[in-house]
Amino acid sequence: xxxxxxxxxxxxxxxxxxxxxxxxxxxxxxxxxxxxxxxxxxxxxxxxxxxxxxxxxxxxxxxxxxxxxxxxxxxxxxxxxxxxxxxxxxxxxxxxxxxxxxxxxxxxxxxxxxxxxxxxxxxxxxxxxxxxxxxxxxxxxxxxxxxxxxxxxxxxxxxxxxxxxxxxxxxxxxxxxxxxxxxxxxxxxxxxxxxxxxxxxxxxxxxxxxxxxxxxxxxxxxxxxxxxxxxxxxxxxxxxxxxxxxxxxxxxxxxxxxxxxxxxxxxxxxxxxxxxxxxxxxxxxxxxxxxxxxxxxxxxxxxxxxxxxxxxxxxxxxxxxxxxxxxxxxxxx
Numbered sequence: 441x442x443x444x445x446x447x448x449x450x451x452x453x454x455x456x457x458x459x460x461x462x463x464x465x466x467x468x469x470x471x472x473x474x475x476x477x478x479x480x481x482x483x484x485x486x487x488x489x490x491x492x493x494x495x496x497x498x499x500x501x502x503x504x505x506x507x508x509x510x511x512x513x514x515x516x517x518x519x520x521x522x523x524x525x526x527x528x529x530x531x532x533x534x535x536x537x538x539x540x541x542x543x544x545x546x547x548x549x550x551x552x553x554x555x556x557x558x559x560x561x562x563x564x565x566x567x568x569x570x571x572x573x574x575x576x577x578x579x580x581x582x583x584x585x586x587x588x589x590x591x592x593x594x595x596x597x598x599x600x601x602x603x604x605x606x607x608x609x610x611x612x613x614x615x616x617x618x619x620x621x622x623x624x625x626x627x628x629x630x631x632x633x634x635x636x637x638x639x640x641x642x643x644x645x646x647x648x649x650x651x652x653x654x655x656x657x658x659x660x661x662x663x664x665x666x667x668x669x670x671x672x673x674x675x676x677x678x679x680x681x682x683x684x685x686x687x688x689x690x691x692x693x694x695x696x697x698x699x700x701x702x703x704x705x706x707x708x709x710x711x712x713x714x715x716x717x718x719x720x721x722x723x724x725x726x727x728x729x730x731x732x733x734x735x736x737x738x739x740x741x742x743x744x745x746x747x748x749x750x751x752x753x754x755x756x757x758x759x760x761x762x763x764x765x766x767x768x769x770x771x772x773x
Contacts, residue, residue, distance in 0.1 A: 441483070443468075443476050452476035454505065458487060462499040469506045482509045493629065494523060502526045521631040525584040529628065532579030535568050538621050550620060554704065567614035570598070583622065584631060586615070591635070605638030612637060648672055666727035667740045670696075673720040677706065687735035689728070691721055 442455050450471045456464040466483075468476040486494050486508075497503040503526060511519035541547050542561040549556055574594045575581040598608045612635050622628040648656070653672060657665050670681055680698050688697045696714045698705070705711060716724070724739075733739060 441480065443473070443480055454480055454483065456483065456495075461487070461492065461495050464495075464499045466498060466505045469504070478513070479505055479509045482512045485512065493527075494519070497523065497526055517632040520629055521584075524629040524631045527629060528582035528584035530579075531572075531575070531581045531583060531585070534583070534622070535579075535618065538618050539565055539568075541621065541625070550624070557704075563610065564614040564617065567611040568618070570594075570611055571615060573597075583628065586619075586631070586633065588633065591633075595638070604640070606640045608638045609640065666723050669720055669723045670740075673717055674714045676714065677710075680705070680710070681740065682738075684739040685735065686728075686733040686737050686739060689716075689724060689739055691716065691725055691728075694718075694721060 441457070443452050444455070445452055452468045452470060452473060454464075454466045454468060454476065456466070466479075468479050470476055483495070483505075494503065494508060498505060498508065503522065507522065508519065511522055539561060542556045542564065543558070545555065547556055548554060571594065572578050572581075574597050575585060575590065577585065594611075595608060598611070616635050619630050619633075622630050653669075656668060656672065660668060667681060670676060670684075671678070674696060676696070676698065683701070684696065685701070688699070690697065694716045696716060698714060699711045728739070731741070
């Protein structure tokens with residue numbers, strides 16, 4: 441590595457011959473030897489930090505040494521952003537690869553360390569369709585087009601549609617998960633970008649009244665009531681109720697065990713003991729007398745879920761949302 445001036449120019453040139461890096465002759469753009477020496481130290485620092493990507497872009501003439509030196513000395517995040525703009529891939533095909541990866545056995549959520557559910561992949565795909573609609577170039581946009589300005593435009597567009605903060609946050613979650621995949625799985629240079637969440641309204645708790653529970657019981661076949669009563673009295677998710685086994689329903693202790701045994705829980709904090717109130721205990725006792733089950737048998741037969749699957753949420757969503765359409769919002773315990 442050496443610094444010198446060409447006879448025909450007053451500006452210094454840095455020449456590099458390193459193993460694993462193309463030979464380079466880079467103009468410093470300055471006649472100051474002190475500044476040229478600073479650029480030489482920047483190149484050494486990039487080599488020692490393993491930033492071969494930056495060195496190759498310099499060799500290809502896609503980056504200017506003066507710009508790289510300024511970013512490296514003052515704001516490394518700005519250097520990352522500059523690199524991303526140069527090598528930024530097209531979003532459309534990249535997002536499709538990510539969505540396909542979500543369904544592969546190798547894909548694990550960084551939060552739960554478990555495979556992604558099909559529902560999550562579907563929600564992410566829907567969110568990206570909305571993001572593409574706001575991007576000026578749509579699916580032909582690049583990764584570098586995801587900027588603060590774009591996020592501001594996206595938030596404003598969703599607000600004009602009358603969407604709540606929680607809905608906008610779901611779209612931002614899809615964007616955040618995609619950017620994390622680009623870094624962790626594809627080793628792409630992703631510009632630093634904060635994704636602040638929208639403020640969400642506080643949840644509203646409203647327990648069903650005795651009259652509403654009677655109306656709910658009267659609105660369905662008798663064999664459905666034990667399942668709906670369990671959902672209404674405990675706030676269990678439909679997937680949690682589907683996975684209940686005989687050993688999980690402990691009537692003598694007046695509690696239901698929710699755990700990761702034969703089913704996947706939404707979060708690690710979902711594993712819990714749920715109290716059984718006296719009215720529900722009577723309903724479950726009658727149900728288990730009519731339909732005895734062993735410790736490893738399901739409490740509610742799969743045939744029951746097929747019969748009332750539409751009402752339970754195959755189209756609308758979680759069971760509690762369906763209940764709320766009849767008697768109002770159901771509280772979560």
